[in-house]
Ligand SMILES: Nc1ncnc2c1ncn2[C@@H]1O[C@H](COP(=O)(O)OP(=O)(O)OP(=O)(O)O)[C@@H](O)[C@H]1O
């Protein structure tokens with residue numbers, strides 16, 4: 001049988017009838033899917049149990065701390081403008097929900113746009129750097145320098161340059177995402193084993209093929225490490241952008257609530273901002289799990 | 301059994317040389333100065349031959365294979381592969397290289413790893429695919445594991461995948477650098493037999509580096525023994541056993557004599 005398989009496409013090879021091996025394989029595949037479905041249900045149940053087991057302590061601790069906060073604020077009669085009680089903050093969500101949501105969407109948009117912009121530029125630059133030593137030597141130091149300027153200091157400059165609209169906020173969010181992704185991506189693209197590169201050379205593969213078939217894939221764990229950082233910092237970037245000259249967005253709402261001593265609104269805004277960052281982070285992690293299934297025992 | 305020291309004595313004198321190496325020197329420049337890895341090495345591998353390579357660690361066995369495959373520059377001498385330079389041969393996809401570790405792409409299933417050589421290179425897409433990837437996996441005993449990811453396979457299975465990958469475009473020369481170093485005795489024996497069978501069936505020229513004297517004697521028609529520092533040819537030993545070779549043969553007096561001779565060469569090397 002081995003002889004036939006090695007000697008290639010002999011005469012009777014391409015007969016219309018499926019070969020027996022194929023047949024049995026597809027039968028086996030059918031069995032597997034049925035069995036897998038049952039196993040799948042069981043797995044979901046098990047995962048639920050594990051989730052409860054793992055996160056119950058954190059949930060209880062959070063509820064406990066909220067309760068303590070409520071008791072302290074009520075018991076010591078702390079004025080609302082200094083520290084509102086959890087119940088008051090909750091009330092804001094119910095009664096002033098429209099203000100919160102109205103300001104939530106612009107921030108979401110800026111954060112997402114900044115995330116996309118900053119990370120894409122970082123990835124493209126990293127690919128360029130890896131293929132062009134000269135470019136790397138010329139621009140990497142500049143990237144490092146830009147990164148050392150505090151974002152708070154850059155923000156007013158950008159507002160002057162780009163006006164009062166979405167643009168400066170998106171750029172600030174992008175800037176804050178950019179650097180960690182650039183550094184990680186360059187490392188990831190270079191993290192291919194020398195032996196793998198030798199293999200590709202034996203196969204006389206082109207640089208482009210090496211990039212698409214090997215470098216990009218093997219950089220993904222590095223990329224996602226950076227994207228997880230970026231997923232929270234891009235929200236910070238958007239909010240910082242809104243602090244400086246803006247009359248919409250969670251950032252501007254924070255400033256407004258602070259100046260007017262509307263502490264419950266301030267707290268609610270901060271919680272919403274944090275929730276946005278967490279949602280981004282979780283989404284990124286879920287995407288990572290999907291994409292990096294091949295990584296043995298990664299992150300999860 | 302004969303033990304020829306000259307390179308020219310070939311079992312079938314009519315067969316042309318697949319690989320001929322003359323006066324080959326390879327040097328590495330390091331911060332601590334130059335290292336001469338290979339010093340005026342010369343030998344020939346007949347077409348369809350199976351040559352094993354023995355030598356103390358660091359004597360330049362891997363370097364020799366890599367020089368033949370155009371992976372390291374040579375400092376002196378010449379290498380010809382079917383009458384061409386190593387670079388021409390590499391570009392024509394004459395070589396397949398099997399490394400000590402399998403070097404699989406972790407995100408690709410076994411079968412997709414085997415197909416990798418068909419997707420890259422100058423002749424990507426038009427390389428003649430001599431055997432289907434699935435059939436090759438079956439050939440190396442991995443039927444039913446086609447869709448497994450590398451991390452779901454054992455080290456020996458991964459190595460077998462990499463052998464299947466090397467065979468998928470049917471190279472004229474198969475260069476193997478300690479491919480079975482990480483395997484247990486039994487698996488190694490089994491893969492040795494498989495390898496001989498594949499070699500007989502495909503007519504590929506094989507160069508095979510190993511640290512195991514019995515393995516070198518069992519597999520090779522010839523065994524190139526190198527000495528260390530700098531790497532030189534100690535002796536190019538003819539090994540003539542009845543074909544096809546079977547594992548039981550290793551208990552024969554003949555076999556023991558060959559291994560004793562090889563071991564003696566290694567000790568002096
Ligand atoms: N890229 C390199 N740069 C510098 N020196 C090298 C390089 N590759 C190999 N050498 C040196 O060349 C010599 C031969 O190395 P090589 O890897 O060919 O040995 P080997 O016979 O394969 O050893 P082993 O049996 O341990 O695999 C060694 O002294 C090694 O230090």
Ligand SMILES: [Mg+2]
Pocket residue numbers: 361362363477
């Ligand atoms: Mg070696």
